[in-house]
Amino acid sequence: MSASASKKRHLLGEHPGPSTYVDDALYDRLLKISAQWSEAGLAVPASQAATVTALLNQECRLLDGGRFEEWLNLFVEHCIYWIPSDVVPQDPRREITWELQDRRRLEDRVARIRTGHAFSQIPPTRTRHCLSNIEIWAVGADELRVRTNLTIHTYRKGKQQTLPCMGGYVLQRQAEDDWLIELKQINLIDADQAQGNISFFL
Amino acid sequence: MSVTTLAEHKRNDIADKWGFVVHPSRIHRSVYTDGDIFKREMVNIFGSAWVFVGHESEIPNANDFITRRFGGRPVILTRDSTGEIHVLFNRCAHKGAKVCRADRGSTKMFVCPYHAWSYNLSGRSVSVPLRDAYRHHRSSRRYNLLQVPRVTSYRGFIFGTLNSEAPEIEAYLAGVRSPFDDWIDRYDGGAIVVTGTPRYRIAANWKFVTDNQGDGYHPAYSHLSLLSMTSQRYGADRDMSYFGGNVDESRMFVKCFDNGHFYVDQRPEMFADSAWAAQRPQPGREHYEAELQSRYGEQEAKRLLELAVGAGMNLNIFPNLLLIGNQIQLVDPIAVDKTDVWWFATSVADLPDEINTLRMRTQEDFPMFGEVDDVENFEACQEGLGIKEDEWVDCSRHLNSPTEVQEQDGIRALVTSDLTMRTFYREWQRLMRSEVRIDLSNQRQGKNG
Numbered sequence: 001m002s003a004s005a006s007k008k009r010h011l012l013g014e015h016p017g018p019s020t021y022v023d024d025a026l027y028d029r030l031l032k033i034s035a036q037w038s039e040a041g042l043a044v045p046a047s048q049a050a051t052v053t054a055l056l057n058q059e060c061r062l063l064d065g066g067r068f069e070e071w072l073n074l075f076v077e078h079c080i081y082w083i084p085s086d087v088v089p090q091d092p093r094r095e096i097t098w099e100l101q102d103r104r105r106l107e108d109r110v111a112r113i114r115t116g117h118a119f120s121q122i123p124p125t126r127t128r129h130c131l132s133n134i135e136i137w138a139v140g141a142d143e144l145r146v147r148t149n150l151t152i153h154t155y156r157k158g159k160q161q162t163l164p165c166m167g168g169y170v171l172q173r174q175a176e177d178d179w180l181i182e183l184k185q186i187n188l189i190d191a192d193q194a195q196g197n198i199s200f201f202l
Numbered sequence: 203m204s205v206t207t208l209a210e211h212k213r214n215d216i217a218d219k220w221g222f223v224v225h226p227s228r229i230h231r232s233v234y235t236d237g238d239i240f241k242r243e244m245v246n247i248f249g250s251a252w253v254f255v256g257h258e259s260e261i262p263n264a265n266d267f268i269t270r271r272f273g274g275r276p277v278i279l280t281r282d283s284t285g286e287i288h289v290l291f292n293r294c295a296h297k298g299a300k301v302c303r304a305d306r307g308s309t310k311m312f313v314c315p316y317h318a319w320s321y322n323l324s325g326r327s328v329s330v331p332l333r334d335a336y337r338h339h340r341s342s343r344r345y346n347l348l349q350v351p352r353v354t355s356y357r358g359f360i361f362g363t364l365n366s367e368a369p370e371i372e373a374y375l376a377g378v379r380s381p382f383d384d385w386i387d388r389y390d391g392g393a394i395v396v397t398g399t400p401r402y403r404i405a406a407n408w409k410f411v412t413d414n415q416g417d418g419y420h421p422a423y424s425h426l427s428l429l430s431m432t433s434q435r436y437g438a439d440r441d442m443s444y445f446g447g448n449v450d451e452s453r454m455f456v457k458c459f460d461n462g463h464f465y466v467d468q469r470p471e472m473f474a475d476s477a478w479a480a481q482r483p484q485p486g487r488e489h490y491e492a493e494l495q496s497r498y499g500e501q502e503a504k505r506l507l508e509l510a511v512g513a514g515m516n517l518n519i520f521p522n523l524l525l526i527g528n529q530i531q532l533v534d535p536i537a538v539d540k541t542d543v544w545w546f547a548t549s550v551a552d553l554p555d556e557i558n559t560l561r562m563r564t565q566e567d568f569p570m571f572g573e574v575d576d577v578e579n580f581e582a583c584q585e586g587l588g589i590k591e592d593e594w595v596d597c598s599r600h601l602n603s604p605t606e607v608q609e610q611d612g613i614r615a616l617v618t619s620d621l622t623m624r625t626f627y628r629e630w631q632r633l634m635r636s637e638v639r640i641d642l643s644n645q646r647q648g649k650n651g
Binding site: 014016023027097109116117194 | 399403426431437483484485486488565570574
């Protein structure tokens with residue numbers, strides 16, 4: 001387990017502080033990153049790939065286990081969780097998304113589920129997050145990009161479904177061999193089509 | 203047996219089925235579950251009312267098109283080369299194939315992939331390969347696409363009707379025109395632009411969506427997760443907290459009009475102080491707020507920020523157009539128990555970019571924190587109504603209440619009154635009772651001029 005993730009750095013409490021990091025520079029960065037997923041860079045060494053794969057497998061496991069507070073700890077403080085509403089992601093300043101969360105609103109999402117009254121998640125959607133086709137490359141010394149085929153199998157109310165996605169992760173170095181997630185971008189294969197209950201975490 | 207079932211009434215040849223299923227105080231379950239009633243709705247409701255199809259900003263330029271459904275019929279909403287708007291049946295005049303298979307785009311012509319019959323964006327035939335073999339067809343209009351005969355744009359909102367006798371749109375809107383105008387006129391003439399249309403597929407009848415639009419009773423209960431998360435994390439007196447307690451004592455109200463329209467007015471509570479200040483915080487809030495304050499000064503920034511939050515009105519324009527917050531909703535029935543709800547997000551031309559950016563984040567809030575629980579309840583209603591023995595859906599809240607006020611353009615009632623539902627179903631009943639005959643054959647007679 002990642003060393004920083006083991007630190008309980010954030011409790012879902014009252015009066016979260018201001019969120020000031022979502023600005024034009026950040027949106028520009030999101031757009032640039034989004035356009036770069038189609039080309040992978042030079043693969044990182046196997047040892048580093050193993051560390052990263054372990055982190056992402058842990059992410060899937062925490063989500064599938066409904067351990068959302070621990071899951072949040074895998075993200076840097078200034079993180080973004082993004083599900084575009086078009087197959088070619090547009091500028092989120094100009095077009096609504098399925099979800100674009102900063103840390104505060106991601107915590108709101110978890111806190112809503114924890115109230116015990118979030119009827120769309122009672123019972124919760126059972127999920128199996130599966131990662132494949134993992135490609136990892138470095139951008140500078142302290143940033144990694146991870147492009148995956150993310151397949152989410154779900155079951156709820158007698159119905160199974162499969163959500164095929166491109167899962168794009170940007171990781172930030174915390175220490176020598178310790179990484180956390182700055183961005184999780186989920187491109188649904190049918191982002192531009194009608195969705196059912198997607199009120200769980202993809 | 204004390205329970206009278208619809209089946210028994212059918213056996214007894216009830217003279218007035220529509221009088222039976224729609225009471226002033228209750229609606230029969232079959233209205234939500236019967237496939238034959240659904241089929242009749244697609245003709246009697248969606249074939250005779252003014253149906254909302256889309257917004258002009260979705261097809262801003264000549265030759266733009268998008269595809270939609272019109273009471274189940276696949277249609278293409280086009281702006282032709284002269285700028286005129288059409289709602290074309292997406293159905294080749296030859297074998298019936300959909301001629302346009304894309305969701306949206308820009309083109310001068312639709313060419314059917316089957317035998318290459320082609321059409322311009324006015325629906326008129328451009329060419330038919332090896333046409334000589336059809337010499338027996340006298341009319342050149344025989345080769346055109348059929349189209350919705352009456353299409354109009356009310357201030358950017360495109361409606362169509364298959365009913366040649368429908369009143370003009372202004373008369374049809376009746377009293378709801380005034381709050382509709384209020385919704386459009388919130389921006390000193392700034393034009394509304396659709397910026398993305400997330401769509402939700404719901405395993406429930408389309409009318410659960412319209413019923414809920416006028417339901418000021420449910421928020422405190424259905425949206426308890428949203429309300430308690432908000433008060434836990436951000437304190438009391440936040441957005442929508444005014445739905446708590448005895449909401450009938452609030453300053454909010456509903457107002458109901460002719461032709462099935464109604465609206466819920468939350469503005470007296472939501473904008474009592476500052477709606478922006480009460481808003482659940484959206485990503486980028488503090489940054490863009492500071493930007494606006496430094497650029498425009500405290501006062502002007504405050505005015506602008508109020509435009510980044512919802513309008514505080516829920517409008518139902520019969521049968522399928524809803525306005526909620528800053529969003530436009532199109533209710534799109536697919537089957538008796540299957541509905542798509544399109545949520546058009548809107549930005550406003552001429553507002554500062556920071557406001558429009560905040561509007562995108564604000565408009566993501568309710569769908570993910572609130573609508574998801576509404577949908578859960580609609581689907582649960584659909585399942586519950588599968589029980590044949592318990593037949594009635596109640597719509598009697600504040601029935602014949604002395605608190606109703608007849609005003610010049612409509613009836614004003616308490617915010618939890620089911621007068622909204624009763625208004626909707628009175629019009630629904632009138633249309634279901636009527637004999638609707640849609641005949642578009644004249645579109646295929648004569649010659650293209």
